[in-house]
Amino acid sequence: GAVVSQHPSRVICKSGTSVKIECRSLDFQATTMFWYRQFPKQSLMLMATSNEGSKATYEQGVEKDKFLINHASLTLSTLTVTSAHPEDSSFYICSASGRNNQPQHFGDGTRLSIL
Amino acid sequence: DQQVKQNSPSLSVQEGRISILNCDYTNSMFDYFLWYKKYPAEGPTFLISISSIKDKNEDGRFTVFLNKSAKHLSLHIVPSQPGDSAVYFCAARRIQGAQKLVFGQGTRLTINP
Numbered sequence: 001g002a003v004v005s006q007h008p009s010r011v012i013c014k015s016g017t018s019v020k021i022e023c024r025s026l027d028f029q030a031t032t033m034f035w036y037r038q039f040p041k042q043s044l045m046l047m048a049t050s051n052e053g054s055k056a057t058y059e060q061g062v063e064k065d066k067f068l069i070n071h072a073s074l075t076l077s078t079l080t081v082t083s084a085h086p087e088d089s090s091f092y093i094c095s096a097s098g099r100n101n102q103p104q105h106f107g108d109g110t111r112l113s114i115l
Numbered sequence: 116d117q118q119v120k121q122n123s124p125s126l127s128v129q130e131g132r133i134s135i136l137n138c139d140y141t142n143s144m145f146d147y148f149l150w151y152k153k154y155p156a157e158g159p160t161f162l163i164s165i166s167s168i169k170d171k172n173e174d175g176r177f178t179v180f181l182n183k184s185a186k187h188l189s190l191h192i193v194p195s196q197p198g199d200s201a202v203y204f205c206a207a208r209r210i211q212g213a214q215k216l217v218f219g220q221g222t223r224l225t226i227n228p
Contacts, residue, residue, distance in 0.1 A: 034216075049214075093158050094158075103161045104216060106159045106160070106161075108157045
């Protein structure tokens with residue numbers, strides 16, 4: 001089946017650091033990639049949708065200057081959490097979708113802990 | 116506004132019996148529904164989907180039922196196996212237009228030996 005690789009799986013860093021998370025589709029071309037955030041015992045909340053070669057579309061309440069998304073190719077999207085603070089600590093998950101009606105396939109997530 | 120709701124946060128089922136997970140939605144524009152399974156510290160894994168033109172879709176031990184008039188879907192797992200223990204999320208979207216999914220809160224399924 002479709003494979004989406006997300007790296008790193010865990011990050012622990014100091015407040016003020018910027019953290020980059022990569023999401024790669026390994027065996028298909030991802031025309032659209034999604035970034036989610038999940039708080040403990042809660043659902044996945046969509047942060048933004050990105051299409052290859054265009055600007056990401058952010059959901060209401062998500063700061064685009066804080067969560068920078070780049071989707072430079074059909075197999076790679078990155079999320080950069082800029083100047084991270086403890087409240088940004090969360091589980092971030094990416095997903096990728098190929099043709100319009102294909103299910104999204106998810107990476108294994110990144111546990112971000114800001115001290 | 117929770118457009119997709121899973122009202123049972125947890126469910127325990129004996130191995131070999133049927134597991135039934137329920138999901139309700141409020142947005143009548145949704146026409147494509149999916150179930151994902153999630154283990155701790157991993158991303159969700161796609162299980163099965165159904166479009167609004169159908170009322171049932173079956174794949175091995177997994178069957179999804181859709182009742183459009185009630186805006187309700189359910190996932191049946193039979194027979195349940197210990198490896199099925201996980202958190203199950205239902206999700207909904209529109210087939211046309213933006214592909215973004217709206218997820219329910221998840222139901223933690225525990226299969227007891």
